[in-house]
Amino acid sequence: MATADKSLSKYDPSQVPDGADYRVALVVSEWNIKITEALFQGAKTTLLSHNVPDKNIIRINVPGSFELIYGASRAQQMDFDAVIAIGCVIQGETRHFEFISNAVAQGIKDLNVNSTTPVIFCVLTDETLEQSEARSGGEKGNKGVEAAVTALRMIWL
Ligand code: DLZ
Numbered sequence: 001m002a003t004a005d006k007s008l009s010k011y012d013p014s015q016v017p018d019g020a021d022y023r024v025a026l027v028v029s030e031w032n033i034k035i036t037e038a039l040f041q042g043a044k045t046t047l048l049s050h051n052v053p054d055k056n057i058i059r060i061n062v063p064g065s066f067e068l069i070y071g072a073s074r075a076q077q078m079d080f081d082a083v084i085a086i087g088c089v090i091q092g093e094t095r096h097f098e099f100i101s102n103a104v105a106q107g108i109k110d111l112n113v114n115s116t117t118p119v120i121f122c123v124l125t126d127e128t129l130e131q132s133e134a135r136s137g138g139e140k141g142n143k144g145v146e147a148a149v150t151a152l153r154m155i156w157l
Contacts, residue, residue, distance in 0.1 A: 010141070011145075011146075011149055013049075013050070016050055016149055016152050016153065017050075017152050017153065017155070017156035018050065018051050019047060019050040019051045019052035019152050019155075020051040020052070020053070022047075022052050022056060022081045022082070022152065022155055023052075023056040023057075023058075023079060023080045023081050024047055024052060024056065024057055024058075024080060024081060024082050024083070024084065024148075024151055024155075025058045025059075025060060025072075025075035025078065025080040025082075025083045025084070026040055026043055026044065026057065026058070026059050026060070026083075026084045026086060027060045027061075027062060027068055027071040027072050027075055027083060027084070027085050027086065028040050028059060028060070028061050028062070028086045028087075029061075029062055029063070029064050029065045029067065029068055029086060029087035029088065029123075030061055030062070030063055030064065031063070031064040031065060031087070031088065031089075032087075032088035032089075032090060032129075032132065035088040035124065035129075035132045035133065035136045036086050036087060036088050036136075038136035038137045038142065038144070039086045039088070039122055039124070039136050039142065039143055039144035039147070040059065040086055040144060041137075041144065042136070042137060042142035042143070042144030042145045042148070043084055043086065043122065043144035043145065043147050043148040043151075044057055044059075044144075044148075045145075046144070046145045046148035046149060047148045047151070047152070050148075050149075050152055052152075058075075058080070060074075060075060064087075064100075065087030065088070065089050065100055065101075065104050065123055066100050066103060066104065068085040068086075068087050068104055068107075068108070068123065069085075069103070069104060069107030069108060069111065071085070072085045072108060072111055072119045073111055075117075076111060076115045076117040076119065080117060081117065081155040082117060082118045082119075082120060082151040082152075082154055082155050083111075083117060083118070083119045083120070084119075084120045084122050084144075084147045084148065084151055085104075085108055085119055085120065085121060085122060085123060086122045086123070086144065086147070087104065087122070087123040087124070088123070088124040088126070088132050088136075089101050089104070089123065089124070089125050089126075090124075090126055090127070090128065090129060090132060091126070091127045091128070097125075101123075101125040104121075104123055105121065105123070108121050108123075118151065118154040118155070118157075120147045120150050120151045120154065121147075122143055122144060122146075122147035124136065124143060
């Protein structure tokens, strides 16, 4: 398993750029809201801990992960230094899982290729709710924390 020997949230804070001048948009999918809320909290807390001003952290909700592409695209056109796309796709009985997961990954990749504002991929694609819980504040850390650190590093780049 990719994360078997690595907590997602362990990092050296001294290696993360200061965020005092940064503006970050967090686009949050409302599907599996308990999970995406925990990811949002992890990301926001981490941004604040690296001095991004509260007033410079904006939340934009969208109905589902598929809409993260449009939401992130609109945020790119505003005055933000980075966008974090937060979602959670969980395997169901149909093939929705693969269509949505692939579309969101490809869509966010395209946004990164076509704009100078980075969009960070904070979308869990899990087989079970338990796996998502483990990665949103459970035993595997919080992917929102990792996304926030990634955003700060990409802005600095
Ligand atoms: C329809 C759907 C399904 C079945 N599963 C999920 C999911 O696990 N996670 C998620 O974020 N969104 C899901 N959606 C909703 C789609 O992302 C999208 O909102 C709708 O298809 C409307 O475009």
